[in-house]
Amino acid sequence: MAKDKGPRRPRAETPKGFRDYFGAEVTERKVMLDRIAAVYHRYGFDPLETSAVETVEALGKFLPDVDRPNDGVFAWQEEDSDWLALRYDLTAPLARVAAQYRNDLPTPYRRYAMGPVWRNEKPGPGRFRQFYQCDADTVGSGSVAADAEICAMLSDALEEVGIPRGDYVVRVNNRKVLNGVMEVAGVLDPADPSKFEHERGIVMRAIDKIDRLGEAGVRALIGAGRMDDSGDFTKGAGLSEAQADVVLGFMSARRDTGAETVARLRELAGGSAIGTEGVDELEKIAELLDAQGYGPDRIVIDPAVVRGLGYYTGPVFEAELTFEILDEKGRPRQFGSVAGGGRYDDLVKRFTGQSVPATGVSIGVDRLLAALRAKGRVEADTRGPVVVTVMDRDRMAEYQKMATELRQAGIRAEVYLGNPKNFGNQLKYADKRNSPVAVIQGGDEAAKGVVQLKDLFLGAKIAAEVSHEEWKSQPAQTEVPRDTLVTEVRRLLGIA
Amino acid sequence: MAKDKGPRRPRAETPKGFRDYFGAEVTERKVMLDRIAAVYHRYGFDPLETSAVETVEALGKFLPDVDRPNDGVFAWQEEDSDWLALRYDLTAPLARVAAQYRNDLPTPYRRYAMGPVWRNEKPGPGRFRQFYQCDADTVGSGSVAADAEICAMLSDALEEVGIPRGDYVVRVNNRKVLNGVMEVAGVLDPADPSKFEHERGIVMRAIDKIDRLGEAGVRALIGAGRMDDSGDFTKGAGLSEAQADVVLGFMSARRDTGAETVARLRELAGGSAIGTEGVDELEKIAELLDAQGYGPDRIVIDPAVVRGLGYYTGPVFEAELTFEILDEKGRPRQFGSVAGGGRYDDLVKRFTGQSVPATGVSIGVDRLLAALRAKGRVEADTRGPVVVTVMDRDRMAEYQKMATELRQAGIRAEVYLGNPKNFGNQLKYADKRNSPVAVIQGGDEAAKGVVQLKDLFLGAKIAAEVSHEEWKSQPAQTEVPRDTLVTEVRRLLGIA
Numbered sequence: 006m007a008k009d010k011g012p013r014r015p016r017a018e019t020p021k022g023f024r025d026y027f028g029a030e031v032t033e034r035k036v037m038l039d040r041i042a043a044v045y046h047r048y049g050f051d052p053l054e055t056s057a058v059e060t061v062e063a064l065g066k067f068l069p070d071v072d073r074p075n076d077g078v079f080a081w082q083e084e085d086s087d088w089l090a091l092r093y094d095l096t097a098p099l100a101r102v103a104a105q106y107r108n109d110l111p112t113p114y115r116r117y118a119m120g121p122v123w124r125n126e127k128p129g130p131g132r133f134r135q136f137y138q139c140d141a142d143t144v145g146s147g148s149v150a151a152d153a154e155i156c157a158m159l160s161d162a163l164e165e166v167g168i169p170r171g172d173y174v175v176r177v178n179n180r181k182v183l184n185g186v187m188e189v190a191g192v193l194d195p196a197d198p199s200k201f202e203h204e205r206g207i208v209m210r211a212i213d214k215i216d217r218l219g220e221a222g223v224r225a226l227i228g229a230g231r232m233d234d235s236g237d238f239t240k241g242a243g244l245s246e247a248q249a250d251v252v253l254g255f256m257s258a259r260r261d262t263g264a265e266t267v268a269r270l271r272e273l274a275g276g277s278a279i280g281t282e283g284v285d286e287l288e289k290i291a292e293l294l295d296a297q298g299y300g301p302d303r304i305v306i307d308p309a310v311v312r313g314l315g316y317y318t319g320p321v322f323e324a325e326l327t328f329e330i331l332d333e334k335g336r337p338r339q340f341g342s343v344a345g346g347g348r349y350d351d352l353v354k355r356f357t358g359q360s361v362p363a364t365g366v367s368i369g370v371d372r373l374l375a376a377l378r379a380k381g382r383v384e385a386d387t388r389g390p391v392v393v394t395v396m397d398r399d400r401m402a403e404y405q406k407m408a409t410e411l412r413q414a415g416i417r418a419e420v421y422l423g424n425p426k427n428f429g430n431q432l433k434y435a436d437k438r439n440s441p442v443a444v445i446q447g448g449d450e451a452a453k454g455v456v457q458l459k460d461l462f463l464g465a466k467i468a469a470e471v472s473h474e475e476w477k478s479q480p481a482q483t484e485v486p487r488d489t490l491v492t493e494v495r496r497l498l499g500i501a
Numbered sequence: 502m503a504k505d506k507g508p509r510r511p512r513a514e515t516p517k518g519f520r521d522y523f524g525a526e527v528t529e530r531k532v533m534l535d536r537i538a539a540v541y542h543r544y545g546f547d548p549l550e551t552s553a554v555e556t557v558e559a560l561g562k563f564l565p566d567v568d569r570p571n572d573g574v575f576a577w578q579e580e581d582s583d584w585l586a587l588r589y590d591l592t593a594p595l596a597r598v599a600a601q602y603r604n605d606l607p608t609p610y611r612r613y614a615m616g617p618v619w620r621n622e623k624p625g626p627g628r629f630r631q632f633y634q635c636d637a638d639t640v641g642s643g644s645v646a647a648d649a650e651i652c653a654m655l656s657d658a659l660e661e662v663g664i665p666r667g668d669y670v671v672r673v674n675n676r677k678v679l680n681g682v683m684e685v686a687g688v689l690d691p692a693d694p695s696k697f698e699h700e701r702g703i704v705m706r707a708i709d710k711i712d713r714l715g716e717a718g719v720r721a722l723i724g725a726g727r728m729d730d731s732g733d734f735t736k737g738a739g740l741s742e743a744q745a746d747v748v749l750g751f752m753s754a755r756r757d758t759g760a761e762t763v764a765r766l767r768e769l770a771g772g773s774a775i776g777t778e779g780v781d782e783l784e785k786i787a788e789l790l791d792a793q794g795y796g797p798d799r800i801v802i803d804p805a806v807v808r809g810l811g812y813y814t815g816p817v818f819e820a821e822l823t824f825e826i827l828d829e830k831g832r833p834r835q836f837g838s839v840a841g842g843g844r845y846d847d848l849v850k851r852f853t854g855q856s857v858p859a860t861g862v863s864i865g866v867d868r869l870l871a872a873l874r875a876k877g878r879v880e881a882d883t884r885g886p887v888v889v890t891v892m893d894r895d896r897m898a899e900y901q902k903m904a905t906e907l908r909q910a911g912i913r914a915e916v917y918l919g920n921p922k923n924f925g926n927q928l929k930y931a932d933k934r935n936s937p938v939a940v941i942q943g944g945d946e947a948a949k950g951v952v953q954l955k956d957l958f959l960g961a962k963i964a965a966e967v968s969h970e971e972w973k974s975q976p977a978q979t980e981v982p983r984d985t986l987v988t989e990v991r992r993l994l995g996i997a
Binding site: 014026032046112134157298420 | 510511512513514515516519520521522523524526527528542543544545547548549550551552553554555556558559561575576577579583585587597598600601602607608609611617619630631639641642644646647649650653657788789791792793794851852853854885886888897898899901902905908911912913914915916918919930933934
């Protein structure tokens with residue numbers, strides 16, 4: 006017979022696709038974000054913190070690859086009232102703020118924002134439904150100087166968090182050039198922009214996949230179609246060979262210098278008014294960045310940059326880390342993209358009816374942090390506290406006093422507050438906390454006015470390297486007068 | 502006839518009860534939280550960041566004054582799956598984490614957490630549905646030394662953010678003493694704890710309101726009942742005069758020193774086993790704190806502290822700011838409570854079936870920040886960037902170069918990126934940004950190799966104090982060689 010179990014207990018689990026961050030995971034991210042914020046601040050950007058919750062109507066529907074209403078977001082209905090949802094990025098709330106406070110904000114409005122966003126997607130390995138974004142945008146300036154500034158700032162931010170020059174590149178392109186090429190290739194009719202929309206979608210997605218598919222694969226996709234390794238067939242955009250040549254010529258237009266690339270693009274897209282406008286903008290951006298000293302070792306014009314989001318209207322940019330890491334199968338591969346952005350001149354218009362130019366960048370916080378970890382460049386003090394052990398429960402006040410003295414000297418310290426009966430457990434606890442020093446004072450030591458200091462880092466090193474006999478001589482433990490506690494602990498910690 | 506308006510535009514509004522935080526509002530809070538985090542860290546506490554979303558079953562129902570399921574939280578159902586909700590505090594997620602990772606976490610586990618929480622309540626003036634909490638808890642220690650440590654740490658945190666000693670007090674009580682008094686007063690039967698539950702609820706709420714109702718009001722509420730000024734009658738707990746004397750005697754048991762208060766409490770609750778246990782605990786806490794130098798100028802035993810939440814099982818504490826501010830009607834009143842907490846030994850048990858002792862504190866971030874603002878103690882650099890104005894659109898690259906040079910010298914700087922046609926608008930913009938210095942270089946200055954520096958703070962001061970003639974002589978504006986830009990701006994900013 007089944008035992009009567011009483012009411013079922015709640016499961017102690019995060020919801021699927023959510024996770025917890027402990028200790029150094031929290032502080033390492035904080036250190037990185039603080040540094041990025043300092044760069045943004047230096048460029049004149051002000052912080053903005055909107056709430057996690059927005060009305061569904063204000064958020065709009067700008068998530069890629071999502072068709073049904075409220076798909077991709079976490080949403081619920083207020084009693085007899087609005088549908089609310091968790092923000093899925095930091096750009097949609099900015100557009101709402103820019104419209105709501107348009108009479109109070111300075112123009113242009115430079116703002117940065119950092120915080121979690123939520124996506125109601127199928128969770129997968131390393132893919133979470135809550136993650137951080139870190140954005141900077143300029144609203145209200147149509148000048149390409151604003152785009153150039155964002156690229157320079159992104160470059161500074163990457164170096165500030167510890168990605169050295171040469172290990173990254175900011176790649177810049179322009180949607181207008183892309184549209185010009187489409188026009189020249191005959192899949193964009195300026196008189197009827199909605200014509201060939203389907204074909205252009207296929208071409209854009211194909212360009213975005215060139216790293217994976219290679220030139221032949223892209224050519225197949227923008228032509229008749231492509232059969233993948235498994236035998237599945239993807240229908241293509243149906244462009245002729247001559248049309249495909251134009252598109253592929255564009256993608257391989259990158260030259261050694263910005264000026265040369267611009268010259269080549271002018272040849273390719275010169276037949277289109279919008280294309281020429283885009284090339285002029287790229288040329289201007291390259292000039293501005295050159296004048297500020299941001300040369301092709303940091304920022305390059307690269308026609309292969311597309312960026313997925315539909316709302317970009319002009320310059321687009323992407324920061325890529327160029328060093329290699331090993332993938333899950335141990336093969337070396339480039340780390341890849343950690344930030345991207347571009348100009349989107351129509352987002353605020355949704356609210357006000359008036360076009361407001363805007364441009365900005367979003368850094369993928371978790372990916373950048375993973376890159377820093379892969380390069381051993383995270384900086385966070387993971388050292389645990391000095392642990393004052395408890396040999397004699399009745400003298401708890403004295404142990405607390407020791408911890409207080411250490412803290413007042415700026416040293417991280419705590420008294421062991423578990424069950425003190427088993428002293429071995431106290432040292433195991435100190436070990437688990439990554440504690441550098443244990444302070445020990447039993448009755449004998451108290452009577453003599455001394456404490457024992459155990460150097461746990463040295464102790465661990467000795468235990469790993471020396472024989473049992475040597476270990477027993479305990480060179481990692483020293484007896485010092487009680488009133489020199491702070492001085493001696495400072496010495497062990499290497500604080501002058 | 503009405504004009505055809507096309508599709509309705511979305512409203513640019515935050516949902517009701519939510520708000521945006523701009524510029525200094527964000528950085529001032531960050532500075533405060535960073536300082537509190539530094540204190541928590543020094544005490545050996547580790548950061549924990551859980552996600553905003555939890556399953557409803559893991560969150561449980563611990564919000565006060567809420568009856569219906571999911572009432573008070575923002576909740577929604579996953580497709581054919583769990584109900585999810587936004588966390589309403591940081592304690593419920595900690596209980597879940599402590600249960601989920603119980604085999605991996607150190608015991609005791611000291612953790613701090615800072616972040617927004619959400620309450621689905623009727624918004625009111627100054628009452629928002631998303632707000633910050635800042636908690637520190639020790640899970641897995643039943644020792645009152647853990648409670649004492651939290652009180653000392655709270656005291657340190659308040660001083661660290663800028664509340665001077667004397668302007669705050671941490672008040673400590675113990676639920677067990679309160680229960681002992683209830684037992685002596687005849688409204689708690691240790692053999693049948695559920696008996697008199699209703700009456701005890703009325704008594705607890707009455708005690709909590711003594712500041713507002715006075716002793717007579719409390720006496721009425723715990724007796725037959727109380728008629729308020731409007732004529733409304735609240736039914737009382739029905740205690741006799743003799744029973745009421747016990748309760749009121751307890752509430753006024755606070756004496757000048759902890760030892761005297763403890764002695765008085767022992768007289769009052771000595772007839773109850775649980776009461777005696779509570780008095781012993783208070784005595785121990787007072788001893789520990791005294792030994793560490795936290796005397797009654799910072800932390801006091803005060804029997805009038807109740808704390809609303811039902812889940813406290815032992816020591817409870819509250820931090821109160823004792824200085825006066827003016828209320829909305831201009832009357833002076835004490836600022837009041839900014840933090841509170843206590844021991845809750847049953848929260849983790851919900852998940853595991855095993856009792857896990859825990860104690861902690863939660864700081865009301867917005868209230869503490871309001872207090873610091875009221876006292877003029879917030880520290881955040883609200884100075885805007887140096888604004889490089891644009892006199893000549895064709896020399897944008899040169900203006901950007903100036904801004905870059907300033908930034909590389911660590912000076913916050915930006916180029917004006919709005920429409921440069923109207924120079925007055927550029928100065929208005931600089932004013933709105935609270936910019937200290939405007940840099941001006943027209944064609945003449947460029948030819949001469951100079952720039953004009955306009956000290957905007959001095960300019961504003963002069964404009965307010967001097968005549969139009971004096972103002973026109975423009976002492977706030979100086980011409981300097983272009984190659985001394987950085988040096989001269991540093992001089993104006995007062996950077997040595």
